Amino acid sequence: xxxxxxxxxxxxxQEGDSAVIKCTYSDSASNYFPWYKQELGKGPQLIIDIRSNxxxxxxxxxxxxxxxxxxxxxxxxxxxxxxxxxxxxCAAYSGxxxxxxxxxxxTHLIIxx
Amino acid sequence: GxxxxxxxxxxxxxxxxxxKIECRSLDFQAxxxxxxxxxxxxxxxxxxTSNEGSKATYEQGVEKDKFxxxxxxxxxxxxxxxSAHPEDSSFYICSASREARQPQHFGDGTxxxxx
Numbered sequence: 001x002x003x004x005x006x007x008x009x010x011x012x013x014q015e016g017d018s019a020v021i022k023c024t025y026s027d028s029a030s031n032y033f034p035w036y037k038q039e040l041g042k043g044p045q046l047i048i049d050i051r052s053n054x055x056x057x058x059x060x061x062x063x064x065x066x067x068x069x070x071x072x073x074x075x076x077x078x079x080x081x082x083x084x085x086x087x088x089x090c091a092a093y094s095g096x097x098x099x100x101x102x103x104x105x106x107t108h109l110i111i112x113x
Numbered sequence: 114g115x116x117x118x119x120x121x122x123x124x125x126x127x128x129x130x131x132x133k134i135e136c137r138s139l140d141f142q143a144x145x146x147x148x149x150x151x152x153x154x155x156x157x158x159x160x161x162t163s164n165e166g167s168k169a170t171y172e173q174g175v176e177k178d179k180f181x182x183x184x185x186x187x188x189x190x191x192x193x194x195x196s197a198h199p200e201d202s203s204f205y206i207c208s209a210s211r212e213a214r215q216p217q218h219f220g221d222g223t224x225x226x227x228x
Contacts, residue, residue: 105156
């Protein structure tokens, strides 16, 4: 099955700086990679996703890059704000029979004022 | 939109009772719904996948007789934790997608505490 590794587990950045979270996956058949933001006591919220036929996708301050050859993808947040503080999860979705997502272990992003 | 509502948000009950959690897609029809379990400060672990009108597919290690899943309509799936015990205490989260292999949208979870 799929295995997703996520780093770092905790990331602290100054407000206004950029934050980068990286994930690797094991199944070369995986073709969909969403990123979720989870605030305390709530469910994950989809913030951006990318499919395997695209190398980069951007939505305002958030961008995701995908390197299929190396089997890794990254989340980039620019001009960070206090409300960006949360736990971020990457996930991968294989194209086979399994429909469920395999999640990384999460990154606790802390934005220092 | 793509709003998923989960109810209840918090439940406390005695050991041995059964608890039902509902997951509803409010503004779209969900062919597929998923149930996850999350322990404190850990990631989400997929428990089962349910498709409307058919039996759920459980992940390895998840007891199907313990965690009963019903996906009776395109907007509702339920998870029943039968004869719950303290070790079943956890945060249970559902997600829904319009069809297989489409983006999943999550509910806000149910915190289950078994005394």
